[in-house]
Amino acid sequence: xxxxxxxxxxxxxxxxxxxxxxxxxxxxxxxxxxxxxxxxxxxxxxxxxxxxxxxxxxxxxxxxxxxxxxxxxxxxxxxxxxxxxxxxxxxxxxxxxxxxxxxxxxxxxxxxxxxxxxxxxxxxxxxxxxxxxxxxxxxxxxxxxxxxxxxxxxxxxxxxxxxxxxxxxxxxxxxxxxxxxxxxxxxxxxxxxxxxxxxxxxxxxxxxxxxxxxxxxxxxxxxxxxxxxxxxxxxxxxxxxxxxxxxxxxxxxxxxxxxxxxxxxxxxxxxxxxxxxxxxxxxxxxx
Ligand SMILES: [Zn+2]
Numbered sequence: 001x002x003x004x005x006x007x008x009x010x011x012x013x014x015x016x017x018x019x020x021x022x023x024x025x026x027x028x029x030x031x032x033x034x035x036x037x038x039x040x041x042x043x044x045x046x047x048x049x050x051x052x053x054x055x056x057x058x059x060x061x062x063x064x065x066x067x068x069x070x071x072x073x074x075x076x077x078x079x080x081x082x083x084x085x086x087x088x089x090x091x092x093x094x095x096x097x098x099x100x101x102x103x104x105x106x107x108x109x110x111x112x113x114x115x116x117x118x119x120x121x122x123x124x125x126x127x128x129x130x131x132x133x134x135x136x137x138x139x140x141x142x143x144x145x146x147x148x149x150x151x152x153x154x155x156x157x158x159x160x161x162x163x164x165x166x167x168x169x170x171x172x173x174x175x176x177x178x179x180x181x182x183x184x185x186x187x188x189x190x191x192x193x194x195x196x197x198x199x200x201x202x203x204x205x206x207x208x209x210x211x212x213x214x215x216x217x218x219x220x221x222x223x224x225x226x227x228x229x230x231x232x233x234x235x236x237x238x239x240x241x242x243x244x245x246x247x248x249x250x251x252x253x254x255x256x257x258x259x260x261x262x263x264x265x266x267x268x269x270x271x272x273x274x275x276x277x278x279x280x281x282x283x284x285x286x287x
Contacts, residue, residue, distance in 0.1 A: 015041040015049045018175035027058025031104040040088045041100045041175045052079030083143045090148030094155040100175040105167035106186040113162035122205040122228035127188040128213040132225020139164040204231040
């Protein structure tokens with residue numbers, strides 16, 4: 001995406017245009033209900049445009065948008081910015097190369113966030129190459145400092161994260177990239193759901209396949225995204241690639257680390273749930 005000015009920042013007009021467009025897409029795709037969600041876009045090293053609170057993101061107009069500085073002071077606009085903007089500001093303050101942030105509550109990603117399951121299995125080539133693993137930020141009380149603190153560890157190393165019991169957050173070098181990452185996260189979550197409890201099987205990619213996909217991602221200029229868990233790592237913790245172990249661990253939340261299996265998807269608790277689901281399906285079939 002190229003902008004009018006060559007400093008890499010969009011003009012005010014371009015930033016506002018992209019925010020309104022992503023707001024419409026977000027609402028049309030059912031990624032937000034009611035007045036939920038928020039979008040922001042930097043227009044200089046210290047300033048950014050963001051969405052207001054209390055309005056549907058599908059029906060925003062130009063004059064509703066708010067110009068802020070990185071400390072959270074409103075510089076222009078009469079609408080109130082969302083309290084979730086603290087999370088956006090933290091992303092920008094942690095990683096100056098990020099130029100746009102999108103926050104939504106897409107139903108499948110949010111369900112994974114509620115279940116406490118990060119999107120970290122190498123099952124989808126496009127996801128490995130495009131967004132990498134999507135870690136889970138621990139639960140944080142809305143509106144408090146806990147929220148920005150919960151996402152801070154992932155901002156430099158990943159392209160987005162799930163917010164426990166809340167939703168999803170993605171970032172990128174412009175609004176469209178941050179938005180497309182949000183779409184990719186929801187798609188990754190949807191496929192993970194279908195292949196999880198609904199279909200009941202997913203063939204994870206091998207470590208070598210993951211290595212090659214990550215190489216491709218690096219070649220396309222994306223250095224963030226972490227490393228999803230490959231088949232060897234998932235099966236018996238026998239992965240011979242040390243890069244897999246160390247990388248795969250990077251974005252994991254605390255509860256994940258406590259589980260027995262390195263992949264976090266074969267804990268005894270989850271086996272039990274899978275067993276119950278299977279027996280219910282079996283009984284329904286018999287009727
Ligand atoms: Zn939210």
